[in-house]
Amino acid sequence: MKTKVIEFERYMEEKGLKSTTQRDEIVNTFFNVKGHVSIEELHHTVQKKNPKIGYTTVYRTLKLLTESGLAHERQFGDGQARYEAVTTEEHHDHLICLKCGTITEFENMKIERLQEDVAKEHGFKVKNHKLELYGYCKKCRNEVK
Amino acid sequence: MKTKVIEFERYMEEKGLKSTTQRDEIVNTFFNVKGHVSIEELHHTVQKKNPKIGYTTVYRTLKLLTESGLAHERQFGDGQARYEAVTTEEHHDHLICLKCGTITEFENMKIERLQEDVAKEHGFKVKNHKLELYGYCKKCRNEVK
DNA sequence: GTGAAATTGAAAATTGATTTCAATAATAGT
DNA sequence: ACTATTATTGAAATCAATTTTCAATTTCAC
Structure with a gap:
């Protein structure tokens, strides 16, 4: 880089x-x-x-x-x-596997837009945000009950 | 309570x-x-x-x-x-004001559903999640540039 | 090169979370 | 109510991650 x-x-x-x-x-x-x-x-x-x-x-x-x-x-x-x-200007969020600890990134504009809507409803001005989904990744989900 | x-x-x-x-x-x-x-x-x-x-x-x-x-x-x-x-069974997320520190809660089912979609795309099984919007609340946004 | 100003890194200090342990308090069985 | 057992309390110690301190070193403008 x-x-x-x-x-x-x-x-x-x-x-x-x-x-x-x-x-x-x-x-x-x-x-x-x-x-x-x-x-x-x-x-x-x-x-x-x-x-x-x-x-x-x-x-x-x-x-x-x-x-x-x-x-x-x-x-x-x-x-x-x-x-x-920080690679692009695009914001991204995270999937975090509770078993193996792998962190995967994702982007979803629809969610971003809905967040803005929510903020607007509350008269809130968003500077940044954090969305993290904790659970089990493809590999681990079969091993865990 | x-x-x-x-x-x-x-x-x-x-x-x-x-x-x-x-x-x-x-x-x-x-x-x-x-x-x-x-x-x-x-x-x-x-x-x-x-x-x-x-x-x-x-x-x-x-x-x-x-x-x-x-x-x-x-x-x-x-x-x-x-x-x-924990008051209800409903999950909620947070708006956090960077100036006064006030924490406001919100719920948005559309976002929840989109999160599930994203997880599914990645073969990921969500156990719980965290969505936080950091910025300025109605009161503070006028005082900050 | 020289000197002012910034950087380095080991060690010490700080912070928030967690554990230890002797003294104390709660409960069950009599 | 008494006693034995077991859990609880809280001050102090420990822990792990982060942050600061400070003397020695390095950088850079002149």
């Missing part, structure tokens, strides 16, 4: 922040990892390339990515925050 | 648990407080009546209420769990 890295560099510059080896490695790794990583997972991956990089720096870089709008921080009830790369 | 208190007593009996002054006071207070309370908030309210009641007992009683199905535990991204009394 070269463009994403460039966007991040632009954000850093704009904020007067410095470019460092650690940040570059963390950001690159983040955009090359699929799905929804925790700080610890990303730290672990990053350390394979450069064992000197500390947990704190990964933590701080993920905060920067979140601030810059290039990552989203999410809570899926497993006790730790997970970060996902 | 007298009936809720009775249901709780039934659950306690069924589980061979004892009835105590502390539990009674906590449960009563919980059902008389509107909305979505954190452990700390409920503890604070309970202490006004009986300053001897400890945080841990409030914590444990909320767990019991959750186990018994009389309360739901929720996470609204402010870092601490919030508990809400």
Whole structure:
């Protein structure tokens, strides 16, 4: 994700922040990892390339990515925050398997529109939203009663 | 909410648990407080009546209420769990104001149905779900840009 | 190069949730 | 009512995730 890295560099510059080896490695790794990583997972991956990089720096870089709008921080009830790369402008929601933990994304414009309707009814101005369906995925549903 | 208190007593009996002054006071207070309370908030309210009641007992009683199905535990991204009394069998979702923190509930069967459709497309079996709209309520939306 | 300003990372602090344990209280059986 | 058994209480300790601190290091503008 070269463009994403460039966007991040632009954000850093704009904020007067410095470019460092650690940040570059963390950001690159983040955009090359699929799905929804925790700080610890990303730290672990990053350390394979450069064992000197500390947990704190990964933590701080993920905060920067979140601030810059290039990552989203999410809570899926497993006790730790997970970060996902923002790829398109399209919002998407999540299916979370309670057995294997797999997180699948989906989009549904009809639901989005109905949400706006609901908000309007309440005089509410939506900034963002979160829709999560918890249950069992195709693979696991047969194994669980 | 007298009936809720009775249901709780039934659950306690069924589980061979004892009835105590502390539990009674906590449960009563919980059902008389509107909305979505954190452990700390409920503890604070309970202490006004009986300053001897400890945080841990409030914590444990909320767990019991959750186990018994009389309360739901929720996470609204402010870092601490919030508990809400289960009043009807109807599922509902939430509008959360980012300025004043007010939490409003809503129901929308069309959205529920569309969620089922999405799940079906993915071969997913939904056990429960969470839909939260974050933004500004009628009161606050005028004050925020 | 030099110096001001930002970054790093180990360790410490903080937060919210959960467990431990000795003292206390509730209930069943007598 | 008495006693034995068992559960409950709450302060303090523990835990796990997150966040802050601070001295040493690195970056970048000049």
